[in-house]
Amino acid sequence: MTFKYCPDCGAECRQKDFKTFQCTSCQHNFWDEPVTGSAGLIRNAEGKYLFIRRNIEPGKGSIAVPGGCVDNGESLEECCIRECFEETGVQITNLKYFGSYPNKEIRGEQTETSISAFFTAETNDMGKSDKNEVSEIFWLKKDEIDISKITLSDIKAFITDFLRSG
Numbered sequence: 001m002t003f004k005y006c007p008d009c010g011a012e013c014r015q016k017d018f019k020t021f022q023c024t025s026c027q028h029n030f031w032d033e034p035v036t037g038s039a040g041l042i043r044n045a046e047g048k049y050l051f052i053r054r055n056i057e058p059g060k061g062s063i064a065v066p067g068g069c070v071d072n073g074e075s076l077e078e079c080c081i082r083e084c085f086e087e088t089g090v091q092i093t094n095l096k097y098f099g100s101y102p103n104k105e106i107r108g109e110q111t112e113t114s115i116s117a118f119f120t121a122e123t124n125d126m127g128k129s130d131k132n133e134v135s136e137i138f139w140l141k142k143d144e145i146d147i148s149k150i151t152l153s154d155i156k157a158f159i160t161d162f163l164r165s166g
């Protein structure tokens with residue numbers, strides 16, 4: 001992300017270094033830094049894993065796990081619990097941190113970067129898609145997970161590492 005104009009006062013910004021932009025009027029600094037996200041790989045009692053089909057960009061139509069951006073004041077765990085519930089209607093428990101993965105999405109002239117924490121979790125719910133951000137949900141056995149259908153690179157890296165971890 002670049003800051004051509006100040007989000008506070010609308011004046012022009014100048015770039016100070018590789019990630020710092022300063023307003024030429026109010027002098028506020030703005031930084032090109034990643035958005036924080038959180039996502040979960042959810043297992044049910046049958047040992048199947050919950051996947052979604054994304055209904056929004058980036059990666060519309062591709063397979064993913066539920067997750068999203070952290071709200072102000074929210075922990076990574078709270079974000080994961082909230083996003084999983086909002087997108088698929090399942091209540092998750094027993095969250096375990098797996099790892100963090102950076103991502104970069106190019107949207108027009110803007111590059112948006114993120115860093116997301118990925119958790120494994122469990123549920124007893126069947127779930128349903130929210131029909132908004134998610135077009136459908138499905139449960140897959142480990143050997144049914146097709147990495148090639150995952151296009152978002154952070155989720156692809158997470159699931160690849162998860163499958164390798166045994």
Ligand SMILES: [Zn+2]
Nearest residue numbers: 006009023026
């Ligand atoms: Zn300003």
